[in-house]
Amino acid sequence: MIRFTWVAFRKGWSVHYLQALVAWCLLSVSCAASAQQNVKVVVNNDVNVTSLMRTEVREIFTARKQYWSGGSKITVFVLDSNTSAHQAFCRQVLNMFPYQLDRLWNQIIYSGQGERPEAVGSESALLQAVASTPGAIGYIYEEAVSVNVHEVVIP
Amino acid sequence: MNVNAILMSSLFLCSTSSALAESSFSWHGFIAQGVNQSIDGDFITDNNSVNFDLTEIGINMRYDINSSLAIVGQAVYLDGGNRYEQGERIDYLFVDWTLPELGSWNVHAHLGRFKSPHWLYSATRDVPQTRSTVVLPQSIYFDNFRDIALGSDGILLQFSRPADSGSIRFNWSYGKAPLSNYLTKALLGQFTQGDVEQDFVHQVSVFWQPPSLNWQVGASWLDSDFSYNASPIETLVDGGRSVQLYTISAVYFSENWEFTTELQRNHKRDFGGYSPDYYVDQHGEGGYGQLRYMFNSKYSAVLRYDLFFADRDDRNGNALEARSGGVIPNYFGFMKSTTLGFQWDPEPNWRVQVEHHWVNGAGRLTSIPSSLNRPNTDRNWRMWAVQAMYWF
Numbered sequence: 406m407i408r409f410t411w412v413a414f415r416k417g418w419s420v421h422y423l424q425a426l427v428a429w430c431l432l433s434v435s436c437a438a439s440a441q442q443n444v445k446v447v448v449n450n451d452v453n454v455t456s457l458m459r460t461e462v463r464e465i466f467t468a469r470k471q472y473w474s475g476g477s478k479i480t481v482f483v484l485d486s487n488t489s490a491h492q493a494f495c496r497q498v499l500n501m502f503p504y505q506l507d508r509l510w511n512q513i514i515y516s517g518q519g520e521r522p523e524a525v526g527s528e529s530a531l532l533q534a535v536a537s538t539p540g541a542i543g544y545i546y547e548e549a550v551s552v553n554v555h556e557v558v559i560p
Numbered sequence: 561m562n563v564n565a566i567l568m569s570s571l572f573l574c575s576t577s578s579a580l581a582e583s584s585f586s587w588h589g590f591i592a593q594g595v596n597q598s599i600d601g602d603f604i605t606d607n608n609s610v611n612f613d614l615t616e617i618g619i620n621m622r623y624d625i626n627s628s629l630a631i632v633g634q635a636v637y638l639d640g641g642n643r644y645e646q647g648e649r650i651d652y653l654f655v656d657w658t659l660p661e662l663g664s665w666n667v668h669a670h671l672g673r674f675k676s677p678h679w680l681y682s683a684t685r686d687v688p689q690t691r692s693t694v695v696l697p698q699s700i701y702f703d704n705f706r707d708i709a710l711g712s713d714g715i716l717l718q719f720s721r722p723a724d725s726g727s728i729r730f731n732w733s734y735g736k737a738p739l740s741n742y743l744t745k746a747l748l749g750q751f752t753q754g755d756v757e758q759d760f761v762h763q764v765s766v767f768w769q770p771p772s773l774n775w776q777v778g779a780s781w782l783d784s785d786f787s788y789n790a791s792p793i794e795t796l797v798d799g800g801r802s803v804q805l806y807t808i809s810a811v812y813f814s815e816n817w818e819f820t821t822e823l824q825r826n827h828k829r830d831f832g833g834y835s836p837d838y839y840v841d842q843h844g845e846g847g848y849g850q851l852r853y854m855f856n857s858k859y860s861a862v863l864r865y866d867l868f869f870a871d872r873d874d875r876n877g878n879a880l881e882a883r884s885g886g887v888i889p890n891y892f893g894f895m896k897s898t899t900l901g902f903q904w905d906p907e908p909n910w911r912v913q914v915e916h917h918w919v920n921g922a923g924r925l926t927s928i929p930s931s932l933n934r935p936n937t938d939r940n941w942r943m944w945a946v947q948a949m950y951w952f
Contacts, residue, residue: 460722472627478584487857501773505813515687516675517622517632520586
């Protein structure tokens, strides 16, 4: 009797587990897809770039590419590292965990290889910073593209 | 090439650059202070004393002359107990020259006192907040060799090809590093009167990351020669050392944990020095495995096992003891360490690192026993350290 109950319990648990797993996967995929869809990489209007490969975006946000092809300095703005938007950006666009990005920044800055991106507290502040800084780049999820800023397409 | 020459050439580049309008200057720094104790060993300090010989203060700067030329440097003050010489030094000072792209390869040349990028922690071992622990695994990052392993005076070329199909980075360097009196005495004994000189160090390394970026593999090779120029008033004679290091590494990154490993084999040939006929040909090996678990963004724990054998044909050190006529105990031929550490980041740019090391053997200590220098390290010894650090 006990054995039967235990088997039944295990079967039941397995079914629930599978259902939960499938639901979680679907949710993850839909969240990732929607976040991916919502993210907008934006640059100051003086940057003559309308699309960037994903690798180029990664090179810029990891401070390995520091100048636009025309020779002007790139200034990178990010949201505070504890915000969910920054963490989503790391995972979905840069394809790395936030701690990997933090570590890369530390390695690059303290080897004299580049400058840490400037962190701001909100998307509106980030948009304002990108709009007022020549050569600037950043990302937004919720805000709409504003004056003196344009979106860069990531194919 | 000395630091003055590097500085002069840097200033020349500054003054002759025609694109100063694009120039920019940035600087950063760190300050770290710790408390530690070596128990039954003299790795950091002697006599089992609790002490504060764990200070690291550094300032680095980068001056972009234009989009392809920059001057980069760092000055530090260090107090690491017995591990290396106390005092200030220029860790690196070089011209960072971004060369035109070679196909899809980015190319950088570093001219001057460059930082070694050939091992996982070699370029950042001088920066407290970038290390996994206060004391790195000594099999690879022997603190006694900190200054010569951190970088060299010469040239470094870096080739990288970032791509959606995976990233590859290739480094080549050639140069030499100045050796202090302190290091000469640490290598050959307290009463040495001559000078050790590094003739050259030649290194190559390659690292690869797949598109997912959640793991990385690497391999490196080092070849270096050292000369000993004896003083006429001592019993030592001229001699030298030739060493080759072969290292492989792997890192796996996960959401809450990461695993890091580096394995190294060395081939060392010593000749002269102690007597004109002295010759030792040894193959040593070592490496570590390190697991870090991140509880959240503020707390993490690290567990590491590190292993080193000076001679892989003499793993228990008995031949070493016999060769030295019993002066050097056999446990100076190996070192096996287990480390448990915790990291706490209470605020942005602040960290507290706590760790304990349990060690069997003394193969990676600064003080080498001789007829004039009795070892203070037992076969089994321990050390602990707590270090607080701030960076800006």
